[in-house]
Amino acid sequence: MLWYKMWRESWIRFAVSAAALLWMCGAVVAMQQRVRSHADEPMSYANYIWSAVYKANVLDLFILLAIVLGLGGLLQERAQGTAGFTLSLPVSRWRLVTVRAAMGLGQVAALALLPALLIPLLSPLVGEVFSLALALQFSLLWATCGMLIFALAFFFSAVLPGAYSPAIASIAGLLLCSALAGLPQVKQYPALDLFQTIRGAQLSLLHSEPSLHTFAAPLPWLALGVYALVAIGLVFAACSITVTRDF
Amino acid sequence: MRAMALLLLKAWRESCGRFLLGAALLSVICVSAVFFRASLMNVFVPNEAFNGDPYIGYIYRLVYGGPGRGFFTILAIVLALGGLQRERLHRTVGFTLALPVSRAWLVSAQAILGVAQIVVLSALPLLLLSVCSRLAHVSYPPDQMLRFGLLWCAGGIVFFAVAFLSATLFSSEYAALAASFVFMIFYPITVMFPPLNRYPLNIHHIMSGLAMPYFDAHKALLVGALPWTLLASMMGIAGALFTLAVYVTKRRDYL
Numbered sequence: 326m327l328w329y330k331m332w333r334e335s336w337i338r339f340a341v342s343a344a345a346l347l348w349m350c351g352a353v354v355a356m357q358q359r360v361r362s363h364a365d366e367p368m369s370y371a372n373y374i375w376s377a378v379y380k381a382n383v384l385d386l387f388i389l390l391a392i393v394l395g396l397g398g399l400l401q402e403r404a405q406g407t408a409g410f411t412l413s414l415p416v417s418r419w420r421l422v423t424v425r426a427a428m429g430l431g432q433v434a435a436l437a438l439l440p441a442l443l444i445p446l447l448s449p450l451v452g453e454v455f456s457l458a459l460a461l462q463f464s465l466l467w468a469t470c471g472m473l474i475f476a477l478a479f480f481f482s483a484v485l486p487g488a489y490s491p492a493i494a495s496i497a498g499l500l501l502c503s504a505l506a507g508l509p510q511v512k513q514y515p516a517l518d519l520f521q522t523i524r525g526a527q528l529s530l531l532h533s534e535p536s537l538h539t540f541a542a543p544l545p546w547l548a549l550g551v552y553a554l555v556a557i558g559l560v561f562a563a564c565s566i567t568v569t570r571d572f
Numbered sequence: 573m574r575a576m577a578l579l580l581l582k583a584w585r586e587s588c589g590r591f592l593l594g595a596a597l598l599s600v601i602c603v604s605a606v607f608f609r610a611s612l613m614n615v616f617v618p619n620e621a622f623n624g625d626p627y628i629g630y631i632y633r634l635v636y637g638g639p640g641r642g643f644f645t646i647l648a649i650v651l652a653l654g655g656l657q658r659e660r661l662h663r664t665v666g667f668t669l670a671l672p673v674s675r676a677w678l679v680s681a682q683a684i685l686g687v688a689q690i691v692v693l694s695a696l697p698l699l700l701l702s703v704c705s706r707l708a709h710v711s712y713p714p715d716q717m718l719r720f721g722l723l724w725c726a727g728g729i730v731f732f733a734v735a736f737l738s739a740t741l742f743s744s745e746y747a748a749l750a751a752s753f754v755f756m757i758f759y760p761i762t763v764m765f766p767p768l769n770r771y772p773l774n775i776h777h778i779m780s781g782l783a784m785p786y787f788d789a790h791k792a793l794l795v796g797a798l799p800w801t802l803l804a805s806m807m808g809i810a811g812a813l814f815t816l817a818v819y820v821t822k823r824r825d826y827l
Contacts, residue, residue: 337747345754352761360764386757389646393750405661488658488745489590489650496646497597500639504604507615 327416331428334397339432342390343439349386350440353377354447370453378440379463380524387436388523391471392495394429394436395478398422399567401488408572422564426479430556433475437467462544463525469549470523474499476556476563483563516548575673579681582668586654586682591689594647595696601643602697605634606704624791627710632792635697636720637780645776647693648728649752651686652735655679656826658745665826679740679818686732694724719794720781726803727779731756733813740817740824772802 353374360377361368368376377383399421402408411421441460448455477498481491499519505511506518515521522545605612609630616633617626634640656678659665668678698717705712735752742748763773772784781787781794788795 335746337742337744338750341747341750341754345750345758349758349761356765382757382761386754389753389757390750393746393753396746396749406663487589489653489749490593492749493590493594493597493647493650496643497600500601500643503639504612504615508611509614 327414327420327424328428330411331425334425335394335428335432338390338393339436342394342432342436345386346383346390346436346439347443349383350378350443351447353383354444354451357451357453370448371455371459374444374455375525378444379467383440384467384524387467387471388474388499389496390436391433391474392478392492394432395475395495396482396488396491398425398479398482398563399572400483400486400570403572404486404488412572418568419564422483422567423560426476426560426563429475429479430472433471434468437464437471440464440467465544466523466525466549469552470519472556473519473552473559476559480559480563483566516545516551519552522548522552576677576681579671579673579677580685583682583685587651587685587689590647590650591693594643594650595693598640598643598647598693598696599700601640602635602700603704605631605640606701606708606710609708609710624793628712628716629792631701631712635701636724637782637792640697641724641776641780644693644724644728645731645756645779646753648690648731649735649756650749651689652732652752653739653745653748655682655736655739656821656824657739657743657748660743660826661745669826675822676818679814679821683733683736683814683817686736687729690728690732691725694721694728697721697724713793716794719798722798722803723779723781723794726806727775729810730775730806730813733810733817737813737817737820740820772799775806778802778806 357370357373361370361373364373399408399411399418402411412418414421441457441464445455445457445460474495478491478495481494481498485491485494502519506520511517515526518526609627612634613626613630616638617630632638656665656668656675659668669675671678698714698721701712701717702714731752734755735748738751738755739745739748742751760774760776763769763771772778774783777783778799782789784799786794786796786799
């Protein structure tokens, strides 16, 4: 029942997010001919998909939607006057928070998977091919980095009152991460650059590959592991704060 | 007038937290841009050969055409959310609707305050960059800041109006936020399609000047006259969205 409650609280934003991502991926595939013909330099289909989906607009949308999915929680329920009901349920606060986090993380992972399902499926309709394996690699990057972004918003939702202040704080936090990652002292550790990792910059073979048949690049497992650990740490911190807070 | 003043106070009390937080973070971006420029210039203008002053190019890349502008756009969206739909969730809508003012006034007060907040936020870089640049013995042309401020203000009001309408339509406050974010990203893609791609309709580009005839990308400077007709049209669209929000609010059953 707790899972169902969490689903009911977040399904509208998840549905809006999923519909938007599917529509945008579909639009990117549909307009590939037009965009590529107007590009300054000849662009392979794989490079085009990477530029439009995994590097730019659709990625930006995914990041913002991961933040939106992380919002909410008991602090916001207090403003709505429903925190008393939720806290009186016969489950521990720890379980309340972890189930909500797990539901959110699952939704982020599902959103990350959508481009991988849609783009390889639609590409043959426009006479192109996009490897499912490659798309899944990007989905793994999105899912793991998205977990961290979700966890950041989740943490701020446990700390800051108000429905929207956690969103502002999360976006500011990501901007700070982006600026810090560009500093020379940090730049020597590319694993710490969240945005380069989520874009798949380490999979840079893509840039020079006219086709995907020879594509092969190891995923940045170390970076992904670090991000997953930080995400778990943030969720753990949010749980600890919620457990000790007087609502 | 007293009723409107009280409604504005109510709207301010509802949004002051996110406004002050947003203003503080935007201020941090602007102040850091000046005082940490030695490090940040390597990040935002790496080996970049601007024809003009590198500091001008750097401020454009970081504030007026980069993360600062993106953050401002998101703030404009976040400030627009709330209103009667959110009050319904908080179960205070009965109190608000029982106030001796029309629904149109309720919505208008929220819109007026939001627009004023956008104006303040768009003027914030002008104020902070002027003062901080002077303290740091560097200079950024004040007329450029004023012009970018106007572009930000016009674009910000449009994004505010879209989110405002979205907050009126969606019963879930987070769904309204998600829908507004979707618009923010989806809209520039839509205007790439013909026949829209023949017109300068990308608000992100209008705000930053990117690919616009009134912007010199090599010097990162606004040149010539501002697109007043375009800006007036944007205000007209924002006005229409506000009117639609009032219309929807008037007809909706909140109980």
